[in-house]
Amino acid sequence: MAAFWTESDFDDHETVTLVRDAPSGLTAIVAIHSTHLGPAAGGTRFWHYADPSLAMRDALRLSRGMSYKNAMAGLPMGGGKAVILADDKNTKTPEMLAAFGDAVQALGGRYITAEDVGIGEADMVAVAKRTSFVSGLPSGDGSAAGGDPGPFTAMGIYHGLKAAVAHKLGRDDLKGVHVAVQGTGSVGGGLARLLARDGARLTLADRNAVRAEALAEELGAQTVGADVIMSVSCDVFSPNALGAILNDEGVARLDAPIVAGGANNQLALPEHGAALAARGILYAPDYVINAGGIISVALEYLARQSGEHCDINEVRLRLKQIPERLFAIWRESDASGRSPDEVADAMAQKLIGR
């Protein structure tokens, strides 16, 4: 693999910091893609990578995604992302989190961190002991936004999925609309509960079959194996597990007129957005539909900085605006013939001055 600084993912970043703390064993990358709209906000991923260059690539792609996501969500935040390189036993210690907090503090507020895959609320509380540039902290009595972003992400996807059904199928409700949900974790599980409440017909799959079956029993849904969920004949395929599932094979397997779900980086390559459009499948760009979590953590952070309480109703209001952005993208896509992901990227790049 070429040196990371020659990679195309690298060269549109403002700064990329490699953090090493020998006493704690911490190795981390903090990628700041853009601070054009405000401090770079984006979570910290804790993951074991077979090759460190894959960690760099992940950080770079995810931080650029955060710039686009924050801009399209109308937040006064730029985009960044941190990756902590875990060992093969996923050893995570308080010393490591403290050293990571010190590294975030040393960036002086250019990067604001939060939870991501492998990092939970308790970890953020540990990081917050060393830096104030943290969000996603527990919200206490539930009257304020903040804490685990998963439920807010799920709520935003629910609104966006309804918008997709209205745009593509001309339906204002979800009664009997068949949704195939890939991944029933924090986001997919929360989404499935909201869809069930509206009378949607659900087919669920998770690599952890026990988890999918328990949720199916609770909601009166069906389950299928994780290897076949993408081929289920349905109205909406909702990816809420892994990225890069919309590759040549994945796009060919789909038997649904809509793809609307929360997984980050769903398109394996940009050309797969065009491949979906060529098949007549409506795509809800991932970073637009899954912005609910960052909306919550960003508003929590901004409120805390000004010594205020973040009103959960303000977050709910902003989540309800996700459909407006999607409709604008789809209208532009219909008018121009460009795929929705291409339209969304162009809108986001304009917003961040690129």
Ligand SMILES: NC(=O)c1ccc[n+]([C@@H]2O[C@H](COP(=O)([O-])OP(=O)(O)OC[C@H]3O[C@@H](n4cnc5c(N)ncnc54)[C@H](O)[C@@H]3O)[C@@H](O)[C@H]2O)c1
């Ligand atoms: N949590 C958030 O607020 C948030 C925000 C934006 C985007 N996302 C993205 O949404 C996705 C899900 O996040 P989450 O927080 O729900 O994670 P999670 O770990 O709670 O849930 C993910 C679920 O997917 C399952 N899974 C993994 N591989 C699978 C496969 N091949 N087939 C079926 N199921 C599989 C896992 O077993 C797990 O149950 C991720 O791509 C994440 O990056 C999450």
